Amino acid sequence: MKIVIAPDSFKESLTAKQVSQAIKTGLKRVWPEAEFVCIPVADGGEGTVQALVDATGGKLVLTEVNAPLGNRVEAVYGVLGDGKTAVIEMAQASGLNLVPNQRRDPKLTSSYGTGQLVKHALDAGIRRFMIGLGGSATNDAGSGMLAALGVKFYNQNGDEFAPSGLALTELSRIDISDLDARLALCEIIVACDVDNPLCGDRGASAVFGPQKGASAEDVITLDQALYNFGLFTEQVTGHHVLSVKGSGAAGGMGAAWMAYTPAIVKSGIDMVLDTVGLAEKLVDTDIVFTGEGCIDQQTIYGKAPVGVAKLAKAFNIPVIAVAGCTGENYQAVYQHGIDAVFPCTPRAMSLPEALAEAEVNLINTAESVGRLWQLSRCY
Numbered sequence: 001m002k003i004v005i006a007p008d009s010f011k012e013s014l015t016a017k018q019v020s021q022a023i024k025t026g027l028k029r030v031w032p033e034a035e036f037v038c039i040p041v042a043d044g045g046e047g048t049v050q051a052l053v054d055a056t057g058g059k060l061v062l063t064e065v066n067a068p069l070g071n072r073v074e075a076v077y078g079v080l081g082d083g084k085t086a087v088i089e090m091a092q093a094s095g096l097n098l099v100p101n102q103r104r105d106p107k108l109t110s111s112y113g114t115g116q117l118v119k120h121a122l123d124a125g126i127r128r129f130m131i132g133l134g135g136s137a138t139n140d141a142g143s144g145m146l147a148a149l150g151v152k153f154y155n156q157n158g159d160e161f162a163p164s165g166l167a168l169t170e171l172s173r174i175d176i177s178d179l180d181a182r183l184a185l186c187e188i189i190v191a192c193d194v195d196n197p198l199c200g201d202r203g204a205s206a207v208f209g210p211q212k213g214a215s216a217e218d219v220i221t222l223d224q225a226l227y228n229f230g231l232f233t234e235q236v237t238g239h240h241v242l243s244v245k246g247s248g249a250a251g252g253m254g255a256a257w258m259a260y261t262p263a264i265v266k267s268g269i270d271m272v273l274d275t276v277g278l279a280e281k282l283v284d285t286d287i288v289f290t291g292e293g294c295i296d297q298q299t300i301y302g303k304a305p306v307g308v309a310k311l312a313k314a315f316n317i318p319v320i321a322v323a324g325c326t327g328e329n330y331q332a333v334y335q336h337g338i339d340a341v342f343p344c345t346p347r348a349m350s351l352p353e354a355l356a357e358a359e360v361n362l363i364n365t366a367e368s369v370g371r372l373w374q375l376s377r378c379y
Helices: 016-028 048-056 089-092 114-123 143-148 180-184 204-208 216-237 249-262 268-276 304-313 330-335 351-356 359-378
Strands: 002-005 035-038 059-066 072-080 085-089 128-132 154-155 169-173 187-191 264-266 287-295 319-326 340-343
Touching: 002 016, 016 035, 016 048, 016 359, 048 059, 048 072, 048 085, 048 128, 048 268, 059 114, 072 089, 072 264, 085 114, 089 114, 089 128, 089 187, 114 143, 128 268, 143 154, 143 249, 169 216, 180 187, 187 249, 187 268, 204 216, 204 249, 204 351, 216 249, 249 264, 264 268, 268 304, 287 304, 287 359, 304 319, 304 330, 319 330, 330 340, 340 359, 351 359
Parallel strands: 002 035, 002 287, 085 128, 128 187, 187 264, 287 319, 319 340
Antiparallel strands: 059 072, 072 085, 154 169
């Protein structure tokens, strides 16, 4: 019997690798002789670096960068097992989690630290990048990142300035003559699961700005700033970004990658599953286990369990999902390739208790699911 285990992490408690091992431990109590293939996965957001490093036998690289408000923080990126590919989560250097609640203001934050991560990897010889855009604290269209990579921004007085969400309202000229030439030689894949344009009612400022601390007045100002960036970007690069789908991702970071680099955009889960080679590992598989911390209605929108399930269904393989908990309308996943969902909390408990007991509860739930599956095969 061959069993593939391909879950996402259980946020704040277990990495995807730890979830895989816990499910395997429970199932081995039922099928000690089975062949288990553990493949940690993610959806391109938080946890992608760790999952891909674990899945490929890669390593984590630690460096110091500028956080969104300019203070120095330590951030990590991953180098995959091939030694040639860097995986960067924007949130590591420019994430909302790096800004205290009372100081969140997308007029002031910058994505400069993300550019520092990219430059660090370039200096280490990396020429292939996988970029996750989720969780940003910024609304600067990636201009901070571009500044770290050599792009210069000037105001109406001809003075160079450090870009931010608000500062882009003064933008008058963009100079790309010093943009790091190594980027043009790179293969870059950007994980993006939103189709928001840079500007307008569905643009970065209107949709994501309030989550980052923007007031209604700020949204208007920030949208104008992104419009300025888009206009001058189109002039200097020849790439249209103002209304392109995905250009508004991560506070407009999508636009920067699209216009200034040879990046291609893919869904996060597709990028991850291609990288770990899940399709090849599904050959001759009898059952697939997947999961994430909470399975609910949102799981069908580009999340890892449904991505795994859709691929498994191409091989007509049954798919079982194990979750820390289930949420509203979790049954929606049954229309997207998952055959059964099992939450692993064994009793009413607080969130701290559930997080602390996640591993043992996951092991026990996996064993119970395995026994139920075994029983069903006997009749």
